[in-house]
Amino acid sequence: MSTTTSTEPAVLVLEDGTVARGTAYGARGATVGEIVFSTGMTGYQETLTDPSYHRQIVVMTAPHIGNTGINADDPESHRIWVAGYVLRDPARRHSSWRATGSLDEELASQDVVSIAGVDTRFLTRHLRELGVMRAGIFSGDALFTDGVERDVADLVAEVRAAPPMAGADLAREVSTAETYTVEPAGDFAGADPVATVVAVDLGIKAMTPARLAERGVRVHVVPQSATFEDVVALLPEDGPSGVFFSNGPGDPAAATAEVDLLRRVLDRRIPFFGICFGNQLFGRALGYGTYKLGYGHRGINQPVLDRTTDKVEVTAHNHGFAVDAPVEAVSTAPHDDERDDDTRYGRVIVSHVGLNDRVVEGLTALDLPAFSVQYHPEAAAGPHDSAYLFDRFVELMTTRRPVHVPDAALTALTAPGTTTGEKEN
Numbered sequence: 001m002s003t004t005t006s007t008e009p010a011v012l013v014l015e016d017g018t019v020a021r022g023t024a025y026g027a028r029g030a031t032v033g034e035i036v037f038s039t040g041m042t043g044y045q046e047t048l049t050d051p052s053y054h055r056q057i058v059v060m061t062a063p064h065i066g067n068t069g070i071n072a073d074d075p076e077s078h079r080i081w082v083a084g085y086v087l088r089d090p091a092r093r094h095s096s097w098r099a100t101g102s103l104d105e106e107l108a109s110q111d112v113v114s115i116a117g118v119d120t121r122f123l124t125r126h127l128r129e130l131g132v133m134r135a136g137i138f139s140g141d142a143l144f145t146d147g148v149e150r151d152v153a154d155l156v157a158e159v160r161a162a163p164p165m166a167g168a169d170l171a172r173e174v175s176t177a178e179t180y181t182v183e184p185a186g187d188f189a190g191a192d193p194v195a196t197v198v199a200v201d202l203g204i205k206a207m208t209p210a211r212l213a214e215r216g217v218r219v220h221v222v223p224q225s226a227t228f229e230d231v232v233a234l235l236p237e238d239g240p241s242g243v244f245f246s247n248g249p250g251d252p253a254a255a256t257a258e259v260d261l262l263r264r265v266l267d268r269r270i271p272f273f274g275i276c277f278g279n280q281l282f283g284r285a286l287g288y289g290t291y292k293l294g295y296g297h298r299g300i301n302q303p304v305l306d307r308t309t310d311k312v313e314v315t316a317h318n319h320g321f322a323v324d325a326p327v328e329a330v331s332t333a334p335h336d337d338e339r340d341d342d343t344r345y346g347r348v349i350v351s352h353v354g355l356n357d358r359v360v361e362g363l364t365a366l367d368l369p370a371f372s373v374q375y376h377p378e379a380a381a382g383p384h385d386s387a388y389l390f391d392r393f394v395e396l397m398t399t400r401r402p403v404h405v406p407d408a409a410l411t412a413l414t415a416p417g418t419t420t421g422e423k424e425n
C-alpha cells in the first residue's frame with residue numbers, strides 16, 4: 001500500500017488575495033475554479049465524481065479524507081469532476097477491503113491539482129463570511145519558474161481571469177453524448193416496467209436512475225441537447241410514464257433551452273420530477289427567479305421539512321443557487337401571467353423548506369403532476385430519509401394526478417397573491 005509523503009509546496013490563492021500554503025497533493029500544476037466547502041465527513045468519492053462540481057474547487061471541512069482509498073463501486077460518474085481538492089490532513093495510508101488505490105494517486109492520474117495541509121477551518125469561516133469566490137491551486141512548474149516562486153499578485157491575476165460561476169451554462173459539458181437505458185433491477189429485474197421515465201442528463205449521478213430502476217422503472221437517460229420530440233418519442237403510448245430533470249453544474253439562469261423543454265413537458269401535463277438543478281429549472285419554468293446563495297449548502301446532514309407530511313428529513317445537499325419563490329404562501333406560477341393560451345400551471349407551494357435558513361428545498365404544483373427537490377434523495381453519499389420521493393414520483397406517474405397535499409398544510413400557508421417572494425441565506 002502506498003503512502004503519501006509529499007513535502008513539495010503548493011499554494012492556494014483566493015480572488016480576494018487570501019493565500020494558504022500547503023503541500024502538493026494529486027496532480028501538480030495549476031487549476032482555477034469557484035472554491036466551495038463541503039461538510040460531509042464521509043462519501044468523498046461520491047463528491048469527487050458528482051458532475052455538479054464541474055469547475056469547482058472543493059474544500060473538505062472534515063480533516064481526515066482518503067482513509068478508505070478509492071474503490072470501483074462508489075463513483076457517481078465515469079470521472080472526477082471537481083476542478084481541485086483542498087484537504088487538511090489526508091490519510092497517509094488508506095485501508096479498506098474494497099480499495100483499489102489511494103486518493104492521492106487517483107487525483108494524480110485524473111489530473112486533478114490538489115493541496116493538503118491547509119487550515120480548512122479558517123478557509124471555511126472565511127468563505128462563510130465573504131461568500132464563495134474564484135480560487136486557484138498552484139504547484140510544481142506552475143508555481144516555480146526557474147526555481148523561483150511566482151509572485152502572489154501574478155497568481156491572483158490568473159485566478160481573477162477565470163470565468164465566474166454566475167451566468168455559467170455548463171450542463172452540456174457534462175451530459176452524456178448518447179442516450180442509454182437503465183432497466184428495472186433488483187426484485188424487478190426482467191419484469192415489465194412499472195413506469196418509463198425519460199431522464200434529461202444535466203449532470204446526472206449514477207444512483208438516480210438506479211433508485212428508479214430498483215422500483216421497477218425503466219429509465220432512458222438522454223443528452224442535455226434532447227428536443228421535446230426526442231423526449232416524447234421515448235415515452236410509451238400506454239402505461240405510466242414521466243420526465244425527470246437531473247442535478248447539474250452551473251447557473252440555472254443560463255439554462256434557457258432546458259427551461260423551454262420543461263415548459264413543453266408541463267404544457268402536456270406529463271408527470272415530472274426534478275432533483276437539484278432540476279428543481280431550479282422547474283422553478284424557472286413556472287416563472288420564478290433563481291439567485292446565488294452566499295456560500296451554498298454542501299454536505300450530508302441538512303435538515304429539511306416536507307410540508308406535505310410534516311416530517312423532517314436529514315438530507316444530502318450540493319447547491320450554490322436557489323429558487324426565489326414565496327416560502328410561506330401558496331402562489332400562482334408567475335409564468336401564467338405571460339401566457340395567452342389556456343394551459344395554466346396554476347398554484348404552487350414550497351413543499352420542502354431548509355430548516356437551517358428557510359431556503360426553498362422543494363416545489364410542488366397543486367394543479368399539475370409535477371414536483372421537485374433541491375437536495376439529493378439518491379443519497380450518494382448521504383442519509384436515505386428522502387428515498388420516499390422516488391415512490392412519490394412512481395405514484396405520480398401511475399395516477400397522473402398532482403401530489404396530494406393535505407388541507408392542513410395548505411391552510412398553514414397564505415393564499416395566492418397575498419405575499420411577495422423572499423430571499424434568505
Ligand SMILES: NC(=O)CC[C@H](N)C(=O)O
Binds near residue numbers: 248250252320
Ligand atoms: N447539484 C446541483 O444540481 C447543483 C445545481 C446548481 N449548479 C447549483 O449549484 O445550485
